[in-house]
Amino acid sequence: MKATSIVEFVRDTYKTDEFIPLHAPTFNGNEKAYVTETIDSTFVSSVGKFVDDFERKIEAYTGTAKAVATVNGTAALHAALYMADVQRGDLVITQALTFVATCNALYHMGAKPIFVDVSPVSLGLCPKAVEAFLSEHAEITEAGCIHKHTGKRIKAVVPMHTFGHPVELDELVAVCLKWDLVLVEDAAESLGSFYKGKHTGTIGDVSAVSFNGNKIITTGGGGMVLCKTQELGVRTKHVTTTAKVPHPYEFLHDEPGFNYRMPNLNAALGCAQIEVIEQYLVQKRSLAHQYMSLFEGTDIKYVVEPKYAKSNYWLNAIICPDVELREQLLQETNAAGVMTRPIWKLMHRLPMFENAMCGDLTQSEFLEAHLINLPSTPIETK
Known part of the structure; x- marks a missing residue:
């Protein structure tokens, strides 16, 4: 398949000759009304009704026991690791094929990643690869799971x-x-995705x-810690809000x-966005099926959801048969004003993680060299 076919398809789908981003936010609900209400109330900072409302809406949608809003996703992951008792010097098993925020959170905990395959x-993250490494x-x-060579504790996956x-x-x-x-789930990209009927992150x-x-819904910048128990959630809320003890004035x-x-x-923006998430999910699934049809019968493989899951199809992805075609498609689509992106550079190739322990990364390296993300902004379906 040539890049021109992809460009034509994307432009016809989004019905524009302008630049097409990878994933733009969509605002067609109560965003302006709720944000204006917040401004009028003067409670624009960390106190106000929309923070509580947003946490309750996420709890209801995901089925988690307690949701705690944070300033961004990396802060949410940092807090989640803290609540999982990951400590300085610990080892944590994760995937090399991820966005750098996953590993940044570990770094700032003083923990070190162990990279295994996807x-x-x-x-x-591949369960077989984790088991093989362990x-x-x-x-x-008696001290827990210990890495035999270094004597360090392996605390989390x-x-x-x-x-x-x-x-x-x-x-x-x-x-x-x-x-x-x-088990600490980095569910940054998977709001609206379900594993055997249960929402990811729960x-x-x-x-x-x-x-x-x-992301599929946005608060501009923001994140959420999903906690399996009320007790854990209450403590997470306390720790993430400066550990302040309630008092009338002290x-x-x-x-x-x-x-x-x-x-x-x-949070006001988030309350409006979560109200229309089902609409976005329908639109994104429709777009995914259109991409499936486009690549059907070609030597390019479209990445579909696992059979056990229902994915939000946050970013559409294809796997090229060779590196040369991947580079050609990336260069020509971007030159034509249609944003496509390679998958992230593997974490152990970055200078701050180059000395990390690694298992076999055959699948991760293959995807690094062959995968492309395609425009994925949800669009209205007829």
């Missing part, structure tokens, strides 16, 4: 639901139970969601905390 089924390099002791496609969670849960590890002990401007703080509070102004 699954061809989900493009996310069987070879780890042992269970952090899968990322790549492009919104849920990872094989049952299998990862089984591995974590066997090896005494905490199966691990704690998880993080992002509402960045390019400033009392009972432990070191984070100032990760989401402003009411951002």
